[in-house]
Amino acid sequence: MWEISPSHTHHRGPAHFSVEIVSDAGVMKKISSMFSSLHDKLHRDKGEKKAMPPPADVTPPSESAHMLGRPPFFEYLVVVSLRKRSGGDEGYEPQIIYQFPRATSQSQHKEEEPRLKAIKLFCFPEGVNWAPLTEYRSETFSFVLTEMDGSRRNGYCRRLLPLGKGARPPEAYCIISTLACFGLFSKIFDEVEKRRQISMAMIYPFMQSLRETPFPAPGKTATIKSFIPESGTEIISLTRPVDSWLEHVDFRPLFLCLSDEEVLQVFAAAVLERRIIFIAEELSTLSQVLHAVAALLFPFIWQHTFISIVPKVLLDVYLAPTPYLLGIQRNLLHLLTEHSDLLIVDLTGQSESKFITKIGDEDTLIPSRLQEELLQDLCKRKHDATTEELNSVVSEAFLSFFVKTVGHFANHIKCPIGKKQPRTFQKKSFLKAVEPKENRNFVKQFVQMQMFDLFIQEEEKHPNHEGFFYKKVVEFQQRRKEQLRSGGVKGLVV
Incomplete structure (x- = not known):
């Protein structure tokens, strides 16, 4: 079972591309079954087995991190590339071309296999229809894999064009971690990308050093030494924000896409656990906005289906009768044919109204006096505020x-x-x-x-x-x- 949610132990604040279904067992089983059957459709020509729910076992942390009582930065890094489909079929399918560290035993490999299949799907949720590109603006997003036992792993992903000339499909770097801190992992991707420009082999020593380093406490800094040819030994400092509640959140995209009044309507619908769909073109926008909306609910936690970027093969999840927060790319909007009891929010700015579909009472759910006070408080934010300052005010x-x-x-x-x-x-x-x-x-x-x-x-x-x-x-x-x-x-x- 895979899901998306705000990524904190108790105050999940949310991140960016995540998939989480924290609803009742019946719904979880139903959606897990849907995932497996749809995944089978993609791979039946290869005779692949069903993707079963990933196991609950966690890759053992490094000894040094474990001894200090804090988890390591990550479990593993994978690089996912798009390769042409075999057998004369059109389009591309994702394949893992690099994994660190690799499974050390056959049993570990068997345990990781279903999770790795899920990672490939969520790194490229658009499906098989890709065309080679000469230009591609890299983007970073995150997702959460939620196990059947409720344990969660955060997936951080950066997509970019690989080295080479001419038209080519993008590739994705994905880090799996039990920790939630989008800013830190974005900086780690900068270092990975810099080493990838030299050689894939240069990624290994950096990630090994990182894996042996305990995740810092809030407000503390982890220091990592890494050697790069012709540059010497670099010292990389990774500082964790003091406020761990919001270290996975950036409210700026939410307020760039929606007015304050529109944010209040979305908030009201979320507080009363309704079905809400967000539409955007960029994965990073969907990811950031959905996690921002979930963060508005603090100290409460969204307990239902939360998928910040819905893969095309899982699009039917929007028909579920239970509450959800879903992010869907704009090119799939025409496939949403059932609009009853939905709030569909357009984040693209391509239409006059930000609400494609409404129930109609969203602006009256919150008492008028409280709405006025919320709007007054939101007016305290500055246009040139830093992310930390904006997060604090909101x-x-x-x-x-x-x-x-x-x-x-x-x-x-x-x-x-x-x-x-x-x-x-x-x-x-x-x-x-x-x-x-x-x-x-x-x-x-x-x-x-x-x-x-x-x-x-x-x-x-x-x-x-x-x-x-x-x-x-x-x-x-x-x-x-x-x-x-x-x-x-x-x-x-x-």
Whole structure:
């Protein structure tokens, strides 16, 4: 089973080209079966076996990284090339021409094979219809492979034209890692690409050094030494952002494609777990926008199908009746013939309306006062803001929305006095305490969502009083109490 999602252990923030299906077991089994059958269609002429769900085993980390208690940077790097189809068939199909490190045993090779087939598909989701190119603007995106046991691996991919002259198809470099940090892996690709210009053999020592280096803690830097002929030994510094929650996110593409008001409508539909499709031409745009939308939901996590770039052979997934966030390339838009109960968002700017299809109530789902406050908060961002500055303003705005609407949840998780019983969430008292009352209808809908339910379940078992969201709630409640004492606010969220 392969899926896409924001790529953090608990605060998945999302990245870029990811595939994740975190829905119920029945839907997961159905889509996994769809993947296998469609993949068979592509390869039945070669008699290939079905791609079964990849195993749960993880490639053992390097000894030095393991001893330091942190995972290594990556599990393996593969280079995927497009080769002409055999047997007189037209078009191209992806093939792995390089893998580091290679499987060291037959059993490991057998375990990796299904995952590698999935990687090839998601590196080139367009299918077999390629034409040789003389120019191709390289792009970087990411995806997530979600195993049947729920464990996740992030795939980071850079596509570019290989060395050579004349028209030729692009190739893709793909790094598989359990870690989520798009910026760092983009920089790693710069180094890989520089060494590829010299020789494929130059990639090995750099990746070996990287593999033996533990992933740095937030705000820390990993230093890697690498030798390049005629340049000598280079020292490469890879710094991880302090705010690990947003290290896989860039909100800029989202706000370049959509106005603030349009972002709020998409956010409202996502909060209420609807079916949403994004349309764009570039893989990087789809990848970045979908992960940005998922990040707006923090501290909640999208729990359903999330595929930031849907391969053509999996396009029928849009017919699933369950909630999803999907990214589909514009040249496949004509294949979406069923538009009922969908929000289809056009990110290309080629039409007057950004919404190809709407349910119609998206602009009324969020109470008007909260919409105004969100828009005011978003206006605080600067046009020349850095990615970090923009991420801070945007994330604070939407986090404040959840603080105001459901931030009082902790006061309604009770533990029976003198009894060894689990803590339980008191939904009735929680809803009654929502202030102002105009927010209650929205909150009543939101508490029915799976993302809220799982958030509460986690808080019942393991209350996170040190978490960023909880701290923001405490700050907000203190301000409300001060305003109440001074007579500036009527009512108090408790």
